[in-house]
Amino acid sequence: MPRSVAIALALSSLLVGLTACAVAATSTAKNAYMGRTCLPPKGHKVADCRVGRNGAPDLSRKAFRALHDQEVTITNRLRGLAPNPAAGGARDWPLLDSLGQPMGRVSANENGYMTLTDTAGRTYGVAQANSRGRGCAADPQQDRSHFLMQIVALKARASGTQAFVDQAALDRTTPSGKAAFDALVGQRGGGTGCGPALKERNAVRQLRSPNVGKAAHARLGDGTLNTVTEYDAKPEFGNVLYFSSNTTDVSAGGIARGMVKVGTPVVTLDAFPYCDPNSDGTLLWRYVAIRTGATAAGHRKRMYGWIPARCPARLKDVAPPR
Incomplete structure (x- = not known):
């Protein structure tokens, strides 16, 4: 075999190998957070952890304890x-x-x-x-x-x-x-604090009620149907809605981190490229930055959390990446 051909074949094999490694690394990165493997949710079985398109972590109570030494909630x-x-x-x-x-x-x-x-x-x-x-x-x-x-x-x-x-x-x-x-x-x-910050890529909008109560649901780990009405705005109580530490598609999820009024300025930072399997294709979660308008020294200008939305038709049949 001519030396030039051998070199070309070797370079081609190296390129294929590097490409495969890059694909594998990307896949691993998207299915892990801080070294913790995040297997995608399947059916009504909730996940231990998952990561949004832009890296926002959605962690179960167990994952919060292991990675951050934090307890999401107490009762x-x-x-x-x-x-x-x-x-x-x-x-x-x-x-x-x-x-x-x-x-x-x-x-x-x-x-x-x-x-x-x-x-x-x-x-x-x-x-x-x-x-x-x-x-x-x-x-x-x-x-x-x-x-x-x-x-x-x-x-x-x-x-x-x-x-x-x-x-x-x-x-x-x-x-x-x-x-x-x-x-x-x-x-x-x-507790879980006010959430990790992500780069703001989208325009500021006014927070609206997700109105998921009548159109969506989330199944518990045993498949039992569970209402999500509590995540809609509450006109009687300051017209607030919750922002959460995690979503209803991770174990012991959907835990409220805080609440703000409808109309508060927010920026959507992340979401999942599929609707939650345990919602039967009815529910999607978005990670948002909430602009507080605070000017006092030491006060937070941003708070972060997950807010649900109705599943758009284009994502209803999209499965979580494996």
Whole structure:
């Protein structure tokens, strides 16, 4: 074989090999995050982790613990509230969103029965209230002094809301209040923070309600149908919607990180090139940067999280990349 032909063949083989390595590396990069293998979701079986087109991580509770030493959420049942000096000693506390804006109030009597009041003054009996740990707010002081409270009021739209409440509302003279306070202070990693930043490639838009409640759903790991109504805007409670630490297509996902009003400026940073398999092709999640408008020193100008959307027709039959 002439020497020139042999060299050409060798170079050709080298090029093919390098191309194969590049393809393999790209595939591996898209199916891993910080060295953790992320197998794509399949059917109603949720994933451990996955990565958006532009690198936004969607991590399960287990992955958050392993990679960041953070606990996404905690759940402690509350059976009453502490007196509020600012309310004349009444067990009555304001609800705030991530920008410190009012969402209503929660109150309790001495026997622990709670009432939820919306911004229009309508009241709802509370079936259950839970501390869900730390959240993300524009003011870091709010992160430290408040907790996310889940308030289940069955007669309210979407059965209530979550909101920031001053941790002084946890009545440490009672077993449930003390347990909730101790769990809050001891939450691993202090929660998930306000999310990783990504490069802003798209135009600023006003946040709108995803209106997924009537058009979409997400199945649990055992295939049970689960509503996603809670991710729509809540007109009665400041017209806020949640932004989440992770999505409903990872294990123990869809955990609210915070909440902001419809109309808040946002930039879409990332999304998945397919609709969630466990939503039967009805739900898509987008990773957004929320512009807080904060000007005070030390306040965050951006907060980050996942917000759902209806699955567009062009993606309904697209399967996750293997």
